Amino acid sequence: MPAPTPRRTQAERRDATIGRLLDATVECLTLRGYAATTTAAVCAAAGVSQGALFRHFPTRQALLVATAEAVAERNVATFHLLAGADVGDVNEVTTALGHLRTVVLSPANQTWRELLVAARADADLRAALHPARVLLQEQMLAAASELWAGLLPPDDLPAVLSLVVNFLDGLAFSALDPDPAAAPGRTVERALSLLAQMIVSHYLHPHHEQETR
Secondary structure (H helix, E strand, C coil), rough: CCCCCCCCCCCCCCCHHHHHHHHHHHHHHCCCCCCCCCCHHHHHHHHHHHHHHHHHCCCCCHHHHHHHHHHHHHHHHHHHHHHCCCCCHHHHHHHHHHHHHHHCCHCCCCCCCHHHHCCCCCCCCCCHHHHHHHHHHHHHHHHHHHHHCCCCCCHHHHHHHEEEHHHHHHHHHCCCCCCCCCHHHHHCCCCCCCHHHHHHHHHHHHHHHHHHC
């Protein structure tokens, strides 16, 4: 006879419920938008009662902030997983920027875009999101520092990262379809390649650029 399935601990059941609620919130924000992401909609998507939701998250805002934090953590982990350590030439830098593009344009990251737009008109949400925004910026900068430490000066790295992320965020806001294969995907690929060329020529081979002028 098959061995009986071990019963999950209370902590494991709690973590599983929270995980379903966070995943359902990401799904609702991506498919429905901020206004329609109600606690009822999240509970229906997660298969969890509202009573269970409020045991873990006392307010809708607390649920949204926790979801933003979870997405940020996943984004940084995904970037670490995708990005390689070598950025010694234009192709390698372009590849690294492409991985960052994948993270920024991912459906899960739509969570952040929805919440940041909503926070412009909601001071309470803006204040509640602030610690998560600061932490995300610090984590992404740490990941970029680990990847590009030998390429960019520490004082320039935050500015370069900001240029790339703001460019990609702007694309996500302006494009109806954030799929990298969809238009204007090819234009973005060329833009990332040009940016990689500028980074490499300015920081990795500055003397070569001057000699070829």
